[in-house]
Every structure is written in C-alpha cells, then in structure tokens.
Amino acid sequence: MAFSELVSRLKSSLIREILAAAQRPEVMSFAGGLPAEVMLPPVQWQDMPLSMGQYGMSEGEPQLREALAEQARQLGVPCSASQVLVVSGSQQTLDLAAKLFIDPGTEVLLEAPTYLAALQIFQLFGAACLSVPLEADGPDLTRLRARLEQHRPAFIYLIPTFQNPSAVRYSEARRDAVASLLDEFGVTLIEDEPYRELSFDGGSATPIVSRLQKASWIYTGTVSKTLLPGLRVGYLIASQDLFPHLLRLKQSADLHTNRVGQWQAMQWIGTTQYQQHLHELRGFYRQRRDAFQAALETHFSDLAQWQVPQGGLFFWLSLKQPLDTRTLLDSALAQDVTFMPGEPFFSEPERNLGHLRLNFSHIDPARLDEGLKRLATVIRQAQAAQAA
Amino acid sequence: MAFSELVSRLKSSLIREILAAAQRPEVMSFAGGLPAEVMLPPVQWQDMPLSMGQYGMSEGEPQLREALAEQARQLGVPCSASQVLVVSGSQQTLDLAAKLFIDPGTEVLLEAPTYLAALQIFQLFGAACLSVPLEADGPDLTRLRARLEQHRPAFIYLIPTFQNPSAVRYSEARRDAVASLLDEFGVTLIEDEPYRELSFDGGSATPIVSRLQKASWIYTGTVSKTLLPGLRVGYLIASQDLFPHLLRLKQSADLHTNRVGQWQAMQWIGTTQYQQHLHELRGFYRQRRDAFQAALETHFSDLAQWQVPQGGLFFWLSLKQPLDTRTLLDSALAQDVTFMPGEPFFSEPERNLGHLRLNFSHIDPARLDEGLKRLATVIRQAQAAQAA
Numbered sequence: 001m002a003f004s005e006l007v008s009r010l011k012s013s014l015i016r017e018i019l020a021a022a023q024r025p026e027v028m029s030f031a032g033g034l035p036a037e038v039m040l041p042p043v044q045w046q047d048m049p050l051s052m053g054q055y056g057m058s059e060g061e062p063q064l065r066e067a068l069a070e071q072a073r074q075l076g077v078p079c080s081a082s083q084v085l086v087v088s089g090s091q092q093t094l095d096l097a098a099k100l101f102i103d104p105g106t107e108v109l110l111e112a113p114t115y116l117a118a119l120q121i122f123q124l125f126g127a128a129c130l131s132v133p134l135e136a137d138g139p140d141l142t143r144l145r146a147r148l149e150q151h152r153p154a155f156i157y158l159i160p161t162f163q164n165p166s167a168v169r170y171s172e173a174r175r176d177a178v179a180s181l182l183d184e185f186g187v188t189l190i191e192d193e194p195y196r197e198l199s200f201d202g203g204s205a206t207p208i209v210s211r212l213q214k215a216s217w218i219y220t221g222t223v224s225k226t227l228l229p230g231l232r233v234g235y236l237i238a239s240q241d242l243f244p245h246l247l248r249l250k251q252s253a254d255l256h257t258n259r260v261g262q263w264q265a266m267q268w269i270g271t272t273q274y275q276q277h278l279h280e281l282r283g284f285y286r287q288r289r290d291a292f293q294a295a296l297e298t299h300f301s302d303l304a305q306w307q308v309p310q311g312g313l314f315f316w317l318s319l320k321q322p323l324d325t326r327t328l329l330d331s332a333l334a335q336d337v338t339f340m341p342g343e344p345f346f347s348e349p350e351r352n353l354g355h356l357r358l359n360f361s362h363i364d365p366a367r368l369d370e371g372l373k374r375l376a377t378v379i380r381q382a383q384a385a386q387a388a
Numbered sequence: 389m390a391f392s393e394l395v396s397r398l399k400s401s402l403i404r405e406i407l408a409a410a411q412r413p414e415v416m417s418f419a420g421g422l423p424a425e426v427m428l429p430p431v432q433w434q435d436m437p438l439s440m441g442q443y444g445m446s447e448g449e450p451q452l453r454e455a456l457a458e459q460a461r462q463l464g465v466p467c468s469a470s471q472v473l474v475v476s477g478s479q480q481t482l483d484l485a486a487k488l489f490i491d492p493g494t495e496v497l498l499e500a501p502t503y504l505a506a507l508q509i510f511q512l513f514g515a516a517c518l519s520v521p522l523e524a525d526g527p528d529l530t531r532l533r534a535r536l537e538q539h540r541p542a543f544i545y546l547i548p549t550f551q552n553p554s555a556v557r558y559s560e561a562r563r564d565a566v567a568s569l570l571d572e573f574g575v576t577l578i579e580d581e582p583y584r585e586l587s588f589d590g591g592s593a594t595p596i597v598s599r600l601q602k603a604s605w606i607y608t609g610t611v612s613k614t615l616l617p618g619l620r621v622g623y624l625i626a627s628q629d630l631f632p633h634l635l636r637l638k639q640s641a642d643l644h645t646n647r648v649g650q651w652q653a654m655q656w657i658g659t660t661q662y663q664q665h666l667h668e669l670r671g672f673y674r675q676r677r678d679a680f681q682a683a684l685e686t687h688f689s690d691l692a693q694w695q696v697p698q699g700g701l702f703f704w705l706s707l708k709q710p711l712d713t714r715t716l717l718d719s720a721l722a723q724d725v726t727f728m729p730g731e732p733f734f735s736e737p738e739r740n741l742g743h744l745r746l747n748f749s750h751i752d753p754a755r756l757d758e759g760l761k762r763l764a765t766v767i768r769q770a771q772a773a774q775a776a
Contacts, residue, residue: 001604001629002542003574004491012637015414016446032443040441045433053428053616056419058404077416088476088642095641103392121640154390187389214390228441230647241389248398251484252509254476258646259618 005104009124014344015116018329022338028371030339030358033313034165037362039284040228043264052259052360058251060086060235061262067269068221068235075196076210077219079237086257090194090222090234094118096249097190097218098125099259100242101154107319109153111139113316113345114351115164115192118157127154128255129347134166138174141181148185155188155218159207162195162312165345165357169310172205179211188216188242194225195312198279200286203310217243223265225313226278231261285361287312292360295369304356315358316342321383322354328378335374393492397512400730401626406717410726416759418727421552421591421701423748424748427543427672429665431652440647446473446639447648448623455657456609456623463584464598464609467625473634474645478582478622482506484637485578486513488630489542495540499527500740501704501733503552503580506545515542522554524695526562526742529569529710536573544575550583550700553733553745557698560593567599576604576630582613583700585666588674591698604629611653613701614666619649664751672750673701673749683757686763692744702745704730709771710742716766723762 022029059065065084072079087093094117102108104126109207110119112131122129132139132147138160147153158178160170170178182189188300191209209217222234240244250256292315293308300306304317325341332338342355363371393722397585410417423533427566447453453472475481482505490496492514500519520527526548544567548558558566561704570577579597597605610622626634638644656662680703681696686696707713713729720726730743740754751759 002494002540003633004487004489006487006491006496007633007637010633013636013639016636016639034443037439037442040438043441045436046434050428050430053431053618054425055422055612055617081717088646092642099389099392099394101392103394106390106392115639124640152390223604224443230441232642232644232646234471245391245395245398248401248404249395251401251404252479252505252512253641254480254620256620258620258649259648260648260652261672264648304517304687 006124006126008153009126011120013120014326014341016210018338018340023340026336026361028336028367029334030337030360030363030371032359032362034359034362035225036284037287039281043228045264048260048263052263054258056259056262058247059185059258060084060257061259061266064262064266064269067266069237070270072219072237076206077237078210082245083175083237083240085250086237086262087234087236087250088254088257089229089232090192090220090236091117092250092253093192093218093220093234093236094121095253096236096246097155098122098127098286099249100245101188102127107151107153109147109151109156109187110347111163112347113165113342114157115159116345117276118192119345119347122157124184124366131347134163134168136168138168138170139175139178141177143197144178144181144220148181148187148363153187157188157190157192158208161193161205162198162309164195164312165314165342166316167307167309167312167341170205170208170322173191175208176211177209182215183213186215188218190218190220190360191205192220194222196221197226198285198313200282200289201310218242218246223254223268226281227268229263231263231264233257233265288360288365291365291368292358295372298369299372303376303379313359313361315360317358318358319354319356319379323382323386324353324357331382332375332378335378337371337374337378339375391521393511394514394765397514399508400712401508404672404752406726406728408572409721411631412724414724416723416725416751416755416762418748418751418759418763420750421747422750423613424676427669431655436648444644444647444650446635447471447645448645449647449654452650452654452657455654457625458658460607460625461755462546464594465599465625471624471628471718472627473624473631473638474650475622475624475638475702476642476645477617477620478580478608478624479505480638480715481606481608483578483641484624484634485509485543486515486639488633488650489513489576489760492702494763495539495541497535497539497544497575498735499546499551500735501553501743502532502545503547504733507733508582510545519735522551522556524556524557526556527566529562529565532566532569536569536575541575542734543578544570545578545580546596546663547633549581549593550613550697552583552584552700553702553728553730554704555695555697555702558593558596563593563596564599566598568580570603571601574603576606578606578608582589582610584609585614586670586673586701587699588677589698591665606630606634611656613654614669615656619652621649621653630723641702676748676753679753679756682745683760686757687760691767693762702748703748705744705746707742707744707767711770713744716770719770720763720766723758723766725762727763
C-alpha cells in the first residue's frame with residue numbers, strides 16, 4: 001500500500017489515547033478541554049426553518065457572518081461580513097491555513113508552548129516549526145525579533161488571550177510590540193482566540209490583528225467554549241488577500257459548515273441572552289478556578305510553580321524538579337487520574353520537560369481534591385525513584 | 389505572499405460562478421444537484437438530549453455507526469461499526485482520501501466523465517488523473533485493464549450507481565469484472581454512492597466493494613440526497629488497513645462531525661419511517677424524471693442523444709454537433725437559463741467537448757418546458773454561428 005508522504009508524518013496521537021482512557025467513569029480527568037456539562041445552555045430548535053436542511057453557501061449563513069463581523073468590529077478588528085468564513089469548528093481553520101501556506105519544509109513560527117493540535121497539523125503538512133518562548137505577559141521580544149531576522153516564516157501562530165496550554169494573556173505592550181514586528185517583517189499572523197470570552201478577572205486587550213498596519217492576518221474563533229462544541233461551528237476572519245483562497249479551500253474540504261449548528265449559533269451571537277450566558281459562564285468557571293487553585297496550593301505548592309489563570313480552561317504547572325511527565329501517565333492512570341503532559345505542546349519536547357496542563361472546567365468538584373492529591377503522590381513517587 | 393504549492397493548483401471554480409448566477413430567482417437552473425425543497429422531510433428536534441452539545445468522538449456517534457454498518461451489511465458490504473467513520477458530508481471523504489494517498493504526481497484512476505468536485509480535489513493535491521471511458525453499463529474493460537497494466541494508480545475512484553454526471557449504472561457483469569481486475573492488480577477502490585437510494589425503476593446491484601477478495605477499499609455515502617444536505621452528515625466505511633489513518637486525518641481536519649446532524653440522521657437510518665420517506669422520494673423524482681424526459685424529447689431530440697436515467701438527479705446529453713458547451717453559458721444566462729457544461733467533468737476537457745449535465749430534481753415543473761426551450765435555442769444559435 002503506497003500512502004502519501006503526509007501519512008508518514010501522521011503520529012499516533014497521545015491525546016486520543018489519554019482522552020480514551022478518561023472515558024472510564026471512575027477516572028478523574030484533568031486532561032481534556034471540555035466545557036462543564038451543567039453549563040451547556042438549554043437550546044430550542046422549534047423555530048428553525050426547514051430550509052436550513054438544504055445545501056448552503058460555502059461562506060456560511062449571511063446573518064451569522066454579519067453578527068460575527070459586528071462582534072469582531074466591537075473588538076477593534078477592521079472587517080466586514082464578506083471577510084467572515086464559517087468553519088466546521090476552529091480546528092478546520094488550522095487545516096485550511098496549513099493547506100494555504102505549508103509545503104514540506106515551510107518554516108512557521110509558534111509560541112513555546114503552543115496548542116498541541118496546531119503543532120500536530122502544521123507538522124503533518126510538513127512544516128518546520130520554529131518557536132519563540134512565552135513569558136508571563138507574552139513572547140520574548142528579543143527572541144522574536146531574532147527569529148524574524150534569521151527566518152522568513154510563512155506565518156506566526158499565536159493565542160494571545162488565555163493561551164492553551166499556558167493560560168498566558170499578552171499585555172497591551174506586548175501586543176503592540178508583536179504587531180509592530182510583524183508589520184516590519186511582513187509576516188502573516190494567525191491569531192486564535194477560543195478563550196477570549198472566558199475572562200474571570202475583567203480586562204480584555206484588543207486582538208493583535210486590530211493593531212496591524214500592513215501584515216496579512218487570519219483571526220479565528222469558535223462557539224465551542226462558550227455555547228455548544230457539538231455544533232462544530234467556528235469562524236475565521238481574514239484579510240482580503242487571503243480570504244478568496246481560504247473560501248475555495250473550505251469548499252473543497254466539506255462544501256459548507258452544517259447549517260443546523262449555524263442556525264443555533266445565530267440565535268445567540270450578538271444577543272443579550274448570550275451576554276447573560278457568558279456572564280454566568282464566567283462566574284461558574286471563576287469558582288472552579290478558585291477551588292482548583294486552593295486544592296493546588298494544598299497538594300502542589302512544594303512540587304510546582306504556576307500562575308493563576310485569569311481566563312481559559314487550564315492551569316499550567318512547572319515542576320520544581322523537572323522530569324518527563326509523559327512517563328507519569330501510566331502510574332497516574334493506575335490511580336484513576338489523568339492529565340496532559342506538557343512535552344507535546346513544544347516542537348522540541350525533549351528540551352522542555354516537566355510541565356503539566358491541568359483542566360479545571362470539567363472535573364467533578366467533589367473529586368477535585370482527591371484527584372490532585374493522587375496526582376501529586378504519583379509525581380512525588382516518580383521523583384523519589386529518579387533520585388534513588 | 390508565499391502560498392503553498394497546493395494553492396497554485398487552486399482554480400477559480402466554474403461551479404461556484406454558475407451556482408452564484410443561479411441564485412437570481414428569475415433564473416431557471418438545471419445546473420446544481422439540489423434536492424427538491426418540497427421533499428425535505430419535516431424533522432423534529434425536541435427529543436435531542438442536551439449532551440449532543442458536548443464534544444464527541446472523532447469516529448462519530450456509536451449508535452449511528454452501528455446503524456450505518458447494518459445498512460451496509462444489508463447491501464453485502466462486509467463490515468462492522470468499527471470500520472465506519474462519520475464525516476462532514478461525503479465531500480470530506482474526498483479530502484481525507486486525497487490526504488491519505490496523494491502526493492504531487494501520484495497517479496489516480498477515474499471514470500471519464502467523473503464527479504467534478506472529486507477531480508478538482510484530487511488535482512488540488514497534485515494527482516495525475518488518468519481516466520477510463522464509461523460506456524452505457526460501466527467502464528470500458530479493455531481500457532481499464534490496459535490502464536492497470538501500464539500504471540500503478542494509488543486508487544481508482546468510481547461512482548457505479550447512477551453516476552454523477554452520466555447517470556450510468558454499472559451492470560452486474562461489469563461490477564464483477566471491475567472487482568476482479570482490482571483484486572488482480574491490487575488497486576484500492578474508492579466507491580462513492582450518494583445516489584444508490586434514488587432508484588426509479590427498481591433493481592439494485594450490490595456495491596463493488598462487496599465483490600472484492602483482496603483489494604483495499606473505501607465505501608462512501610451520505611444523507612444529503614435522501615434526507616437533509618444542510619446537516620452535512622456523510623460517512624465512509626473502510627477496509628481495516630485504511631481505517632486508522634482515515635480516523636486520524638478526520639481528527640486533524642475538524643475533530644469530529646457535528647453531533648446535532650448526526651443525532652438527526654440517527655432518527656432515520658434503519659427505520660421504517662426512512663423507508664417510507666425513500667419510497668415517496670423515488671416516486672416524486674420519478675415523476676420529475678418523466679416530465680423532464682418528455683420536455684427533452686420535444687426540444688432536444690434533433691440536438692442531442694441521451695439515456696433515460698434510472699436513478700440519481702441528472703440527464704447527461706451528448707450534442708450531435710459537438711461544441712464547447714462552456715461557451716454557451718453567457719448566452720444561456722442572458723436568457724435566464726443555466727446548466728452545467730460537460731467539459732469540466734473530464735480530466736482532459738478539450739478532448740471531450742459537447743456534453744451537458746442537466747439536473748431534473750430542483751427545477752420548478754411550471755418552468756421546465758420554457759427553460760429547456762430557451763436552452764435549445766441557445767445551442768441552435770451557437771451551432772449556426774459556428775457553421776457560418
């Protein structure tokens with residue numbers, strides 16, 4: 001059987017295996033990024049016109065595109081509805097962007113750490129993934145400039161607001177500085193913002209794409225973290241030079257995004273009902289975040305360092321005594337606990353040992369303390385074994 | 389801006405332009421492949437559990453996979469639910485198959501004519517598209533054997549039941565002969581069957597994949613032609629050697645298919661309600677087919693030859709005096725009529741002039757006669773001008 005070169009880069013997915021293990025009901029999982037089930041809003045369908053069952057436009061539903069453009073303009077993103085493409089979850093934006101930019105060997109620039117599934121799909125298309133380290137309030141600017149001076153990446157992929165996995169939120173100053181560097185070097189920005197609305201402590205800097213003067217850009221979001229992931233409705237907004245290509249790639253990928261999900265999203269985006277739901281969601285996750293922080297302080301203060309996330313769905317822990325956290329998975333699962341090792345979030349995993357991504361949104365609060373306690377024990381035992 | 393090599397193969401889509409033109413309400417369109425709106429079945433949503441809003445499995449909903457496997461087994465396809473992958477419309481099967489098999493220059497084998505969007509996406513990934521001519525009851529077997537002796541295509545892509553665009557249905561004998569050749573040469577079969585259930589005159593040969601002894605295969609279908617295309621729910625069933633790769637490619641493309649559409653499809657597949665709906669659909673389209681045939685005889689009997697389609701959504705006309713039918717589009721549109729030129733359905737359009745694909749399912753019956761009359765006039769005028 002002769003497969004494509006692409007398939008030779010298809011790795012067995014650690015995430016798939018971890019999430020499969022997390023399906024067992026007795027497992028306390030800190031691994032996924034799932035919304036809490038109790039916060040999935042009740043939705044109604046009875047008013048949906050039957051015409052939503054017919055084929056639709058590749059661009060997406062006109063009314064939804066208008067609402068998404070309006071929402072983006074309110075964030076300062078200069079755009080019209082004609083630049084909005086509704087996609088089958090924001091994962092599809094990564095697929096379309098990979099097709100648009102990446103040939104085997106194409107250099108792309110990412111944060112370290114970065115979103116695992118982005119790294120995987122860019123590598124699947126054969127990209128050479130360069131990285132720039134993240135600091136507490138954004139990327140290391142000296143290293144970023146050096147990268148741009150020495151390379152010509154096809155794009156830079158950033159998650160500036162409550163990054164997955166690190167929870168970092170770029171400061172105003174870093175956003176301005178990044179925009180200015182991308183303009184200076186003419187590098188396209190892909191800005192991924194699934195977590196923007198999940199902000200727990202107020203404050204919200206405008207997207208970096210709104211600060212660009214010249215560089216091309218793709219801004220991408222989703223309703224998966226705020227409404228219903230099962231709808232598979234995400235969107236991208238692109239500068240005019242990129243949009244027509246992305247539209248054709250979308251058409252060839254799956255003709256158009258399902259209209260049933262688009263119709264449901266249309267009932268929410270831009271409404272006061274949605275604002276109210278977001279308000280409740282923030283309050284709910286803030287409580288979960290605070291409870292998680294308290295439990296972490298009890299069980300992990302001697303083991304790891306972390307920043308309290310101001311938004312998003314994750315804590316990012318850095319072990320004081322680093323070890324390869326992938327090696328902890330089996331013993332954690334033996335204790336009915338799972339988590340996401342930090343190494344796969346880096347393009348050079350072996351050089352970035354000792355981080356853990358812990359999801360705080362989905363765990364049953366009654367099992368939180370026990371779960372973290374068991375995980376801490378697994379780590380202590382591994383460190384003791386390593387020291388011995 | 390440095391785009392990928394793939395983007396350099398992205399053509400402006402004639403289909404998009406034609407379908408855009410067909411949006412004007414005054415246009416009588418024979419161009420698309422849309423189900424008739426009056427035959428979209430009324431659906432209910434009130435029993436859908438809210439849990440369908442959560443993230444789902446990349447494979448698809450377990451209950452739907454079971455139902456699709458059972459349906460396929462009844463057609464003779466040897467499979468279990470573990471070989472079923474629910475996809476975002478069967479267009480996505482083509483995207484996943486292209487990723488699995490095609491590097492620039494990879495040879496693939498197609499019918500001539502073949503499904504336009506398949507040809508486009510295989511070419512987009514850089515395939516060298518070889519073809520084998522279709523006869524009234526299947527591919528030319530001598531030419532097929534010659535192709536297989538001289539080339540090693542990564543796969544052959546066939547639509548054996550009411551093919552788009554030609555409406556050809558392979559006979560039992562051709563199905564057996566094709567299966568036997570593919571086993572002999574070890575060539576993977578992708579068998580695309582969106583139209584299988586739209587059979588107007590009874591009779592239904594089993595799929596070719598059910599006749600294979602050794603060759604690998606992907607069988608693909610959809611609910612778009614029988615239920616609601618707006619759900620974007622299709623499926624593929626693959627031999628065990630291919631399935632794991634397709635699953636991972638699906639995950640990287642869009643995580644999973646929307647669960648709302650999957651839930652709705654689950655309410656139908658395998659039920660007597662669905663059988664009843666299919667029965668009504670066949671009767672409705674049979675009437676439209678017959679009316680179309682009568683109008684064609686009135687206006688086209690001196691102009692073209694065609695077979696009466698026994699299923700599917702299209703008539704395929706071959707002009708007695710061939711000309712490049714793409715050149716007719718502007719004058720047809722000036723008369724508020726549109727259709728699909730035949731040339732783009734061939735990998736070598738310039739060597740296959742003079743066919744038209746006419747959709748009979750979506751046109752308003754009250755405008756059918758006038759539409760075909762205007763189209764015939766446009767053709768006559770072009771032929772007269774050519775002769776002059």
